[in-house]
Amino acid sequence: MADPQGVLIVVERSDTGMAPITAELAGAGAQLAKALGQDLSAAVCSDSASSPGLVQAVGRLGVKRVFVAEHAALAGFQIEAHLAALEQVIKQANPRVVLLGKTVQGRDLGPRLAFRLGCGLAQDCVEIGWDQGRNTLQAVRPVYGGASQARVLVVTSPAFAALRPKAFEPVPETAGATAEVVKVAVSLDSIGPVAKLVNRTKQEAAGVRLEDARTVVSGGRGLGGPEPFKVLHELATALGGAVGASRAACDAGWVPYPYQIGLTGKSIGADLYIAIGISGASQHLAGISGVKNIVAINKDGEANIFKEARYGVVGDWSKVVPAFLQAVKEMASR
Amino acid sequence: MPVNIIVTAKQVIDPETPASALKVDAQGKRMETPPNVPPVINGFDENAVEAALRLKDAQGGKVTVISVGKSFVLDVIKKPLSMGCDELILIQDDNAPTFDAYATAQVLAAAIKKVGQWDLVLCGRQASDFDQAQVPLGLAELLKVPCVTIAQKVEVKNGQVTVQRVAPDGAEVMEAPLPALVTISNELGQPRYPTLRGIMAASRKQPTQWKLADLGLNASELAPRVEVAQVFIPAKQKVVEMIGGDNDEEKGWNLARKLREAKLI
Ligand SMILES: Cc1cc2nc3c(=O)[nH]c(=O)nc-3n(C[C@H](O)[C@H](O)[C@H](O)COP(=O)(O)OP(=O)(O)OC[C@H]3O[C@@H](n4cnc5c(N)ncnc54)[C@H](O)[C@@H]3O)c2cc1C
Ligand SMILES: Nc1ncnc2c1ncn2[C@@H]1O[C@H](COP(=O)(O)O)[C@@H](O)[C@H]1O
Numbered sequence: 001m002a003d004p005q006g007v008l009i010v011v012e013r014s015d016t017g018m019a020p021i022t023a024e025l026a027g028a029g030a031q032l033a034k035a036l037g038q039d040l041s042a043a044v045c046s047d048s049a050s051s052p053g054l055v056q057a058v059g060r061l062g063v064k065r066v067f068v069a070e071h072a073a074l075a076g077f078q079i080e081a082h083l084a085a086l087e088q089v090i091k092q093a094n095p096r097v098v099l100l101g102k103t104v105q106g107r108d109l110g111p112r113l114a115f116r117l118g119c120g121l122a123q124d125c126v127e128i129g130w131d132q133g134r135n136t137l138q139a140v141r142p143v144y145g146g147a148s149q150a151r152v153l154v155v156t157s158p159a160f161a162a163l164r165p166k167a168f169e170p171v172p173e174t175a176g177a178t179a180e181v182v183k184v185a186v187s188l189d190s191i192g193p194v195a196k197l198v199n200r201t202k203q204e205a206a207g208v209r210l211e212d213a214r215t216v217v218s219g220g221r222g223l224g225g226p227e228p229f230k231v232l233h234e235l236a237t238a239l240g241g242a243v244g245a246s247r248a249a250c251d252a253g254w255v256p257y258p259y260q261i262g263l264t265g266k267s268i269g270a271d272l273y274i275a276i277g278i279s280g281a282s283q284h285l286a287g288i289s290g291v292k293n294i295v296a297i298n299k300d301g302e303a304n305i306f307k308e309a310r311y312g313v314v315g316d317w318s319k320v321v322p323a324f325l326q327a328v329k330e331m332a333s334r
Numbered sequence: 335m336p337v338n339i340i341v342t343a344k345q346v347i348d349p350e351t352p353a354s355a356l357k358v359d360a361q362g363k364r365m366e367t368p369p370n371v372p373p374v375i376n377g378f379d380e381n382a383v384e385a386a387l388r389l390k391d392a393q394g395g396k397v398t399v400i401s402v403g404k405s406f407v408l409d410v411i412k413k414p415l416s417m418g419c420d421e422l423i424l425i426q427d428d429n430a431p432t433f434d435a436y437a438t439a440q441v442l443a444a445a446i447k448k449v450g451q452w453d454l455v456l457c458g459r460q461a462s463d464f465d466q467a468q469v470p471l472g473l474a475e476l477l478k479v480p481c482v483t484i485a486q487k488v489e490v491k492n493g494q495v496t497v498q499r500v501a502p503d504g505a506e507v508m509e510a511p512l513p514a515l516v517t518i519s520n521e522l523g524q525p526r527y528p529t530l531r532g533i534m535a536a537s538r539k540q541p542t543q544w545k546l547a548d549l550g551l552n553a554s555e556l557a558p559r560v561e562v563a564q565v566f567i568p569a570k571q572k573v574v575e576m577i578g579g580d581n582d583e584e585k586g587w588n589l590a591r592k593l594r595e596a597k598l599i
Contacts, residue, residue: 104502107483108483115476120435120559123465124466147365149566150564152563153561153563156559192480195482198508200504201504215599239599258502264459264519264520283349311575312574312576313577313585314585319581319582320586321586322583322586327590328590
């Protein structure tokens with residue numbers, strides 16, 4: 001078999017088409033391919049109804065070649081079917097590097113795919129590059145809850161990396177750009193026992209989605225109970241934003257888990273984040289690395305959150321926040 | 335139906351250690367805490383122990399905990415026994431993998447095969463040292479069993495496991511035939527505290543100790559697929575502007591004025 005060549009990105013689907021992470025993968029993948037002096041290609045696994053649209057969409061991202069696996073069982077995201085298909089695509093495409101997103105789908109898919117092929121994967125990367133000396137993929141990833149970072153080398157071929165969403169510049173689409181299409185005939189007959197989805201329940205707050213909000217008002221253990229979140233909701237409404245929380249506030253049952261921001265909660269990219277009674281543990285900060293302006297309101301002037309903040313108020317939230325809310329309301333009415 | 339459960343648990347540095355006390359070790363390969371700060375069992379692994387014990391309480395069975403590491407603090411790693419688990423297997427070996435997920439999964443898979451009888455493997459969703467969330471997925475691949483991640487509730491009935499898993503905007507219910515592997519998250523709820531009786535019972539129990547050789551594994555098979563080149567603390571250059579005032583109310587007003595000036599509200 002020929003030497004493995006090039007960078008392959010795994011296209012992720014959303015309910016409406018191609019998930020935004022795909023353009024980020026293409027951006028990071030193109031730079032890596034350039035460093036290697038090799039091509040960027042993409043893998044599309046889908047049913048025949050959706051695959052033409054996906055192939056076109058990924059073509060506009062400037063990839064050279066698209067490997068397409070079409071099968072009725074690939075219509076939704078059944079992980080075992082996608083694993084089996086991708087395993088066969090990768091064997092045919094023979095890439096040197098495979099990139100996926102560390103998204104809800106990718107965080108399970110990536111490691112399993114790598115392991116199945118006997119390879120290593122760098123999980124949740126915020127930078128990738130080529131280590132010329134070792135002639136292999138290198139990546140930087142946050143570790144210890146974000147308290148530090150590790151530079152790691154993936155020493156297998158192919159080398160896998162799962163990229164943290166929003167950590168890489170997406171490539172802009174080029175209208176009219178198309179990729180060469182290579183169909184891969186996949187067999188999905190030998191899939192073993194699988195876990196089946198039997199039910200799905202939604203539990204999200206009304207109003208602006210946390211991930212999309214430009215302003216987020218967030219509360220932590222320092223609030224002392226569920227009651228104060230009413231004031232936070234009022235403030236968020238006045239600012240046209242959403243309410244979030246630290247894990248400590250969710251664990252205490254003051255607000256439901258979909259409010260949680262951080263390493264194991266949501267990642268947000270707001271312009272303004274107001275952290276109230278939150279100490280600023282690294283695992284919490286991991287979720288707000290994309291925020292432009294952090295405001296911290298905390299009674300402890302030594303709290304770690306002040307090291308990350310743009311503006312800080314040392315004081316008791318129960319005095320500071322109602323006055324702040326009052327001022328915001330008056331400014332709005334003027 | 336009684337369930338035979340394996341729980342995987344890793345000893346890690348305490349993630350509650352304040353940032354000021356954490357530093358990179360002399361080799362630049364990991365973080366370390368001052369010697370007087372004891373390690374802990376990875377928090378999500380305690381959640382996995384709790385999930386296992388709830389199943390055992392409800393329908394009987396056996397809970398075996400397995401941990402892989404170069405060295406252990408016995409008082410720490412024996413905690414699952416004092417919480418009510420039946421057996422603890424320590425794979426303590428100088429060549430045991432620390433951060434390579436593939437190698438760790440291989441060791442755990444070999445240990446689980448040596449244990450033989452089991453219906454369900456419960457792991458933590460991720461280890462709080464390297465935050466990889468990879469070992470359980472690799473383990474499921476090596477054991478060739480279905481895998482459901484980030485569970486907040488686990489039930490076993492009629493040879494099936496039903497898992498309520500955390501989704502970004504709610505929950506998903508998944509069903510898989512046994513044997514299967516499930517990773518557990520903190521949404522499951524607080525792990526129980528060891529009872530005095532549990533602590534007494536645990537003090538009489540000795541962990542089973544295995545070496546890599548007992549599992550038929552040698553160091554070269556466990557060569558890392560992902561090497562750690564360097565661990566470092568990234569530089570920060572943010573400067574905070576403190577908002578003053580004669581009292582807290584005034585600070586609240588001043589903050590609003592400041593944010594308005596900066597066109598942030
Ligand atoms: C593997 C792992 C994953 C994790 N994932 C996450 C995650 O995704 N998100 C997350 O948030 N955490 C996460 N954590 C937990 C994290 O380590 C912290 O424990 C948590 O963020 C602390 O929440 P907190 O800041 O609300 O509480 P605390 O740390 O207890 O801080 C409370 C703050 O409130 C202040 N305060 C008290 N009273 C007042 C008052 N009257 N007025 C003003 N201020 C006051 C105090 O000074 C203090 O700074 C994770 C931990 C681990 C180990
Ligand atoms: N050395 C180890 N010994 C036992 N279990 C482990 C070990 N490493 C990882 N695990 C298990 O795998 C989970 C995820 O770990 P990781 O993939 O390292 O984030 C942990 O929560 C543990 O349940």
